[in-house]
Amino acid sequence: MSSRLHKIFTSITILFFITILTFFIIMLSAIRLNNIQSVEEQMKRDIDVVAADGGSRERILQRLMSPQGTSKLKLAAIYSPDRGLYGLWSVSPSYVEELPGDPASLRGTPLFTYNGIYEELVELPIPGYSGEKAAVIYQVLSARDLRPIVENLLYMISGYALFIVIFLFISISIDRNGKEQSFEYSGATVQEGAPEPETPEPGERNAGKSGAAEYSERARSDQQSGNARSHRQKNDKDFSAGENEIWPSDLMKLRLNNEIERSAENESDIGFAVFRLHKKLVSDTQALSLFEKELLKSFRYEDLIFHIQNGYYGIILPNQNQDECVKQIERFQRVCDSESINTENVFIGLSTRSGRLMSGDRLMKEGIRAASMANPGNGGFIQFKADPRKYRAHLSGTPG
Structure with a gap:
């Protein structure tokens, strides 16, 4: 409640x-x-x-x-x-x-x-x-003399008990469907309210000074080239299973913050997708390696693909609005099906900036929460859709 x-x-x-x-x-x-x-x-x-x-x-x-x-x-x-x-x-x-x-x-x-x-x-x-x-x-x-009073009181209490049952049913329905954050599946939304999503952050490690400097330089280079792909030296202990060059979570939050800042300056949108894998897929080394290869093939910038933690992958989708992100993710799902990757073991959550002034931490939490709600019953794909009106009310401190 x-x-x-x-x-x-x-x-x-x-x-x-x-x-x-x-x-x-x-x-x-x-x-x-x-x-x-x-x-x-x-x-x-x-x-x-x-x-x-x-x-x-x-x-x-x-x-x-x-x-x-x-x-x-x-x-x-x-x-x-x-x-x-x-x-x-x-x-x-x-x-x-x-x-x-x-x-x-x-x-x-x-x-x-x-x-x-x-x-x-x-x-x-x-x-x-x-x-x-x-x-x-x-x-x-x-x-x-007290009998009619007691009878009337019993009627009133019975009515109140019925009210409690109805109220609990409504509150459970609201909690399930969401009032301020309502979930609509298979391309539907997780409606945003003012409160911060209560989702545990993935495990992160502090990035060293040299890594941050390298990252900042690469971000500037990417901005100039537009579609340039960065080449990094592999560090096997930070990569996930297989030989694919998927970046660890060390620089993810820093990169996401910079991409959000760039998005705000250019008045463009940005998305963050989270892929949560079932333990069956995580434990299958061959299938997991194939999945990671398809991630690198299907998404434009491989240096924006991160291994968050065991079974979780994050992808930054720059210069794309909600609909464009959805189309790209749905194309990836079709590719997985064609490559015999069981998409029932892949659960996806998506969140976009949608004109909000926000941190990478919040966008990441929204994506992770949406992914945690995805399941085979709702198509394995949930979007977190921001409500700009409620968000502006939240920032101004006025009722939404």
Whole structure:
């Protein structure tokens, strides 16, 4: 999962749980208030009925203790703030603080205690009895009340679980197909985004001063002659299998940087192709030698062909745009087929400068990454195609 998708997923998850908590509190409060209102209405009706008949306090208390909802009734009392309790019924003495043996001896307003979450004290004046009040403590929240809330929460959680499945499927698809770097095979592209490709560099050795000087001189000579081929003294330990004169990786990055600089000065394009060989081909000395000979025959400048590391070859393709590089590589594939070189064991990655100001290191990494993604299922050839708009946005630090 990309960093952007991870942030989106985290934000949505936090928002979901905030919504769940808010919904639970609102629903719980609504049910509680509705039950309190029902208790008040029922209590008022009971008091009015008894008071209208001139009933005594005992009858009012009995009416409040009627069988309707007695399982939720915790306390019923009639009292006067001046004279104290006239009558009391309670499921537990704990609902009244400092309750004496005789409730009638308790003077003043009694202090009722109850759980403020799922219980509520309701007090109403009694008509015809000056200053006297009827009080009940009622259970206003029960498991039955919570059932619809829990059911709705389960629906919401199920929906969120479905969202997670869909989100993961989308993120996996994006990771597979690429959002900022999308791979299209057999002449398709690896779309470039701002981040640097995370591909291990090939093993490199530091070039000596004499080699660098020789290289710089040869680069100037090549620029003057245009198509001149350089002749170098062989160094067998740096060459790959066979007798072919393929250059080691010592000078590859330096040469690639110079060619990119020349390309920028001349306003031309440049490509870098990476050939990744299957271990079957690498272990077959005869087939590998034939492959290297065809590399030297098929590509214009043999001094731009490098042995990166075991099974990896890099080729600099100067003065060629993406399409021209593709055509040359496809011609090489046809030559390999005609020479009985199994191209299913050759995987190719291509990247071009495409108007970007960049280093040879980046172009090399793009080519190696594309080659690492190539396989028989996608034709063994993948291109890294730059998106100039995203690249300019990356350089300017603005969103792509």
